[in-house]
Amino acid sequence: MSDERFEFSRRLGQAMSAAGYEPRPATLFRLFNARYTGRSVSFQSASRWLGGRSIPEQDKLQVLAELFGVTPQALRFGESTTRVAEARAEWNRMGARERAVIDTYLALPARQRELVGELVKALAQTDRKSTR
Template sequence: MKDERQEFSRRLAQAMEKAGYKPRPGELHKAFNSSYAGTSVSEMTASRWLSGKAIPAQDKLQVLAALFGVEPHALRFGSRKVAVADDRAGWAEAITAQDRAMLDAFLSLPAKQRGLVRELVAALAAAGASKG
C-alpha cells in the first residue's frame, strides 16, 4: 500500500508542475479548496497527499484531476491503465464564445457560489425536462 501512495504522490506532483503549480502543500491546499464545493481540506491533508501518506477520496480525486488537467484514473492509477472514454468528447465543439465566457466566469467564482450555480442549473434543467 505504501508504494501505491508514493506513486500517487509522484503523479500528483507531476500534474501540479505541468499545470504551472509548485508541488507544495500550501499551494495545493489553496488551489484545491478554491475548486472544491465540499468541506475544505487542511494544509496537513494536502501535505499527506504530496508526501505519499494518503490518497484522497474519489470526490476529491476528481477535483484534483480537473484542476490539474489530467484524467482521474491516470492520476490515481497511472497511465498504464486504460481509461474509459467519455462519450461526450465532442461537447466542447458545440460551445459558443458566450458559453466559454460564462464558463470562465463560473470557474472564477468561489466554491460556495459555484455550488449555488450548479444547483440553479440543475433546477432549471429539471424544470425544462418536465415540460418537454
C-alpha cells in the same frame, strides 16, 4: 509509506508541475479549497497527499484531476499501456443482416431504443419460460 501512496504523490506532483504550479502543500491546499464545493480539506491533508502518506477519496481526486488537466484514473493509477476490452468474437460472427438491424437500432431516437430494449427483454423472458 506504501508504494501505491508514493506513486500517487509522485503523479500528483508531476501533474501540478505540468500545469504550471509548484508542487507544495500550501499551493495544493489553496488551489484545491478554492475549487472544491464540499467541506474544505486541511493543510495537513494536502501535505499527506503530496508526501505519499494518503490518497484522497474519489470526489476529491476528481477535483484534483480537473485542476491539473489529467484524468482521475491517470492521477490515481497512472497511465496504462494495456486496455481492458470486451471480447468481440460474437460480433465478428454476425452476418450482414444482424449488423444492419443493429445500425438501424442505433439510428433510432433514444425513446424508441428504450422501447425496443423493453420488447427484446420481454421476448427473452417469454422464451425462457417456454423452454422450462
